[in-house]
Amino acid sequence: MARYADDLALAHLLADTADSISMARFRALDLHVESKPDLTPVSDADTAVEKAIRATLARTRPRDGVLGEEFGASEAAAGPGIRQWVVDPIDGTKNFVRGVPIWATLIALMEGDQPVVGLVSAPALGRRWWAAVGHGAYAGRHTAAATPIRTSAVRRLGDASFCYSSLSGWEENGRLDSMLNIMRQSWRTRAYGDFYGYMLLAEGAVDVMVEPELSLWDVAALIPIVTEAGGRFSDLAGRSGPGGGSAVATNGPLHEDILLRLTP
Template sequence: MTVPGYENDLELATRLADAADAITTARFRALDLAVERKPDRTPVTDADTAVEDAIRAILATDRPDDAVLGEERGGTAATGRAWVLDPIDGTKNFLRGVPVWATLIALVEDGDPVVGMISAPLLGRRWWAATGDGAWMSDSAGERRISVSKVASLEDAYLSTTDLNSWVEYHSREKYIDLVDACWESRAFGDFWHHCLVAEGAIDVTAECIVNPWDVAAAQVLVTEAGGRFSDLNGEARYDNGSALSTNGLLHDEVLAILKR
């Protein structure tokens, strides 16, 4: 529920991101940073858990009827209103001192992301969107509305994707190579950032063969509100099907045709 007379959901997401940034910036490159391994062998730091706990505490007070799904503490977003959280997307970067990481916050209503907030304090950037309100970002140049590119041919497209080993394990080495070969240029910006770059119009296609719901829920509403298209690698417009494809919309079907071939 939204508390009468109080901030709306996007304003609340902004406050949640501010709370997260205060924790992550204080713990970045900390000499006493505690690091553990989860069962899937991915790392988790004390900053990850501290951020998620802080956000959950605020939500428990300000949106007590909403569910929460977080990377570190679990939960569900199956029905109704749910906040989907990735306290630090890019934990490997965070613990190695690489400044490319962000806190991802999404509000999902009956399975559809309606608010997305992505805050990358060490990059000095924040991106946000709400259904019907467009996509926005702020950086050193100020706050502005963003939109996807107009590139209409894959041979002119700038692609970002993940490492080849993940494609070999979870999808197809051949389709990875086919997609890279079809595009003008490819990079691996990784994690949250390449979806944000699609929304900004800086790149045209982002494909990930393996993701978790908290990795891309915020990205889905950001990309779509920027005029692009978001789906899994089979073309279904869902953040929770285990893969992700963000494009400027003009290239989406062509990319799907390659990946489903």
Template sequence: MPSAAAPSPTLTDDLALALRLADAADAVAMQRFDAADLRVDTKPDRTHVTEADLATERAIREILDAERPGDAVLGEEYGSSGDTARRWVIDPIDGTHNYMRGIPIWATLIALTVDGVPQVGVVSQPALGRRWWAATGHGAWTTTATGDTRGIHVSGIDEVGAASISFQSIEQWDGMGLLPTLEKLARAVWRDRGYGDALPYMWLAEGRLELVAEFDVKEYDIAAIAPIVREAGGRFTAFDGSERLDAGSSLATNGILHDAFSGLLHDEDRAR
């Protein structure tokens, strides 16, 4: 008799694997963090890559090759392999410039998308002793620096004037011709800061911020973040309102204020 086909993995299985991938990535990345002899090269797009970026992605891919050989993989450093509905999306070290300068605000981002929709996300920041994760229908969670696990949820702030936001960097907004929009947004809210990279999204999911907006993002920058924000009760779209991961921008909010923020951000467009 022919052997029965192996059952398809559930989201619970996939999330458990993603967490193990993060364990492996943490171990590799921390070996070289803040090393005086860290090797740093320049990629063709003139961005930096360290030996740790490459080694961390290789470690993740080795496990995926063994445990999910039929799945496609997209990674920042080694590109795309496979062409299936299920695709793992990896940024081995999000925040390479922080990593290479010994600043502990960097993360490994691991996501599983199904038909282009992110279903599992893990954001691991081992230098801070923090990790966040989610899977569709399973809620959003974090481990604290003391090792406790708890569920997380976005804030209930419902007034723009009481909101705290992160705009990432002035350079991004200037490159889009949106500095006047950023200034107007900053004047409309209670507090604005440019925290950068994945961490402010996690603070939003924990209820500490109400908006994070970013431009010039790739799929591997945001695929792991989207399900965590959504499962924490927030909204995650592109600047144009679509939910595509390849739109080149991100607008994450506590959900309650999403339309209000979107209106503020697009007032300048309507005025032109």
């Protein structure tokens, strides 16, 4: 715990800054939204949050690299053995611009290719989740109101709550039939999407969360929270870590079954 205590405290400080900026722009009548080359939206809140986080990291962790969704990687982030902060300033921008309160700032610290600290702050929901390797996973409004969180003990798909982001990506990668079969056999299915399904998984409220296509900033902060809560996190090929470009997150006992069922 002591090894990452300062980093986790800094992540909370960064999240406090992000929350103040994003909440001031949430549902603002003059919110400015543009489309990126991949046709996904970016708001002035996204860019303002990432700039503020980068400015703080430049002062407090000048030797660490930074990778963010909106402004890419810093030069320091390219060196071998460099610690790298990975930031998604607003995960769930489509929700943000439509006034849906399910969005969050995602902050992770990676050592090598493994995330060791993760924090997810959803100020419109009044909730935050965080974890560090060896520290455990917690949720609450802030550190003074923290509660340890743990994944469920469900072992059968027929008893499981199955969560996903959308079906279109699964159709594109040829696994739509597999997804539909899982959904038919699950006790309950819901498409919470983005970060939220993973946090519900870490809390034991759902048992599986899957996504077919993700970037590093989408998952780096989620992995320590899920795994420190007792769950498993891999890509569709079963490889652990954030580099696979897809995600299968489970409570643990269901993991191998879900991987097998998602194999075309």
